[in-house]
Amino acid sequence: MNDTNSELLAALESADQIKVGDVVTGEVLAIDNDNQAVIGLHTGEEGVVPAREYSDDRSVNLADDLKVGDSIETVVVSNVTSDKEGVAYLLSKKRLEARKAWEKLSFAEGDVVDATVLNAVRGGLIVDVAGIRGFVPASMVAERFVSDLNQFKGQDIKAEVIEIDPAKARLILSRKAVAAQERAEKLQEAFSRLAVGEVVEGTVARLTDFGAFVDLGGVDGLVHVSEISHDRVKNPADVLSKGEKVNVKILALDTERGRISLSIKATQPGPWDEVAEKAPAGTVLEGTVKRVKDFGAFVEIFPGIEGLVHVSQISHKRVENPADVLKSGDKVKVQVLDVKPQEERISLSMKALEEKPANKREDHEDSNGASRADVAAYQQDDEGAATLGDLFGDKL
Structure with missing residues (x-):
């Protein structure tokens, strides 16, 4: 074989490599048990397309999409063996589609694009934008910190293009600015349809130590912990759960700060509504001491209803410090003195249920040796011959 023929043969062999x-482009020869498509190439060699290189859908079953004999176009990712007699290649259909999408790039930095969230990873969201794989860092997902990014999986979102680098197939986006604009628009719409004092239905969106955020249809309002129930609530999560439907009353609409204040307890009958009927003045009840102050003790007589036993109403004996005779948790009997439901005030007495001791000053003798009782008895004597001057002499 002359040199010319050798060079021609080498060129042909090189062209086939x-x-x-x-x-x-190859032909589907089989779908193996590992969910991989075995592809026959024009060189007589074989390649494989794993499910992960066929689609971003983790649950895809290649046997549902491909059948033996189908023609498929892919890009060569790598050699998976060095065996010269049967070289096999790792092929990818989704990377080829991404390459074509980059070639047809139709947006630029600063544009707002539609994206589909493919997956949530520790650092943010992996999204698809017109066939191009992009990334939204966790700090750019929302205006506030989002602890669970999985809630965005499968969602269609709008995001601003922050960085594009076709050479590195790098696409970085931000949903934060777009979310802020969307929230502003939704708030404006909400302020136009909501009114202070109105009762509406909402969904508990998230819980914090200081209250619950309720979704009113695209915008959240805050139910402060003090507005959740007429009973004392320490932790909102004890009485509410995410996704729960609740009725709320609009307390305030702050257009300047973009805030909506809500109340759940305002939609429910209050414990004071029937207290005047349940406990009119003179009623004797058993209660539990909740708090002890210098001026008296607060006693819970019904759930959520506390009345004050003033220090002067604790005992007939002089009480300097209520804490000397009462402590939180004590069970006591009290009598209702006065009820003011509108002011949410009720006055109670413990000493009213105690036997009043005899007046010591009336029983004791005065400083001259004669008791007031003796004097009274003497004054009522029929004969009345003696006078007070007779009894006390010139000391009177």
């Missing part, structure tokens, strides 16, 4: 990055 498959290199990483080449786009190749």
Whole structure:
């Protein structure tokens, strides 16, 4: 074989060689048990397309999409064996589609694009934008910190293009600015349809130590912990759960700060509504001491209803400090002195249920040796011959 023929043969062999990055078309030979498509190439060699290189859908079953004999176009990712007699290649359909999408790029930095969230990872969201794989960092997902990014999986979102680098197939986006604009628009719409004093239905969106945020249809309002129930609530999560439907009353609409204040307890009958009927003045009840102050003790007589036993109403004996005779948790009997439901005030007495001791000053003798009782008895004597001057002499 002369040199010319050798060079021609070498050129033909070189033309038939498959290199990483080449786009190749092959025939589906089989779908193996590992959910991989075995592809026959024009060189007589074989390649494989794993499910992960076929689609971003983790649950895809290649047997549902492909059948033996189908023609498929892919890009060569790498050699998976060095066996010269049967070189096999790792092929990818989704990377080829991404390459084509980059070639047809139709947006630029600063544009707002539609994206589909493919997956949530520790650092943010992996999204698809017109066939191009992009990334939304966790700090750019929302205006506030989002602890659970999985809630965005499968959602269609709008995001601003922050960085594009086709050479590195790098696409970075931000949903934060777009979310802020969307929230502003929704708030404006909400302020136009909501009115202070109105009762509406909402959904508990998230819970915090200081209250619950309720979704009113695209915008959240805050139910402060003090507005959740007429009973004392320490932790909102004890009485509410995410996704729960609740009725709320609009307390305030702050257009300047973009805030909506809500109340759940304002939609429910209050414990004071019937207290005047349940406990009129003179009623004797058993209660529990809740708090002890210098001026008296607060006693819970019904759930959520506390009345004050003033220090002067604790005992007939002089009480300097209520804490000397009462402590939180004590069970006591009290009598209702006065009820003011509108002011949410009720006055109670413990000493009213105690036997009043005899007046010591009336029983004791005065400083001259004669008791007031003796004097009274004497004054009522029929004969009345003696006078007070007789009894006390010139000391009177």
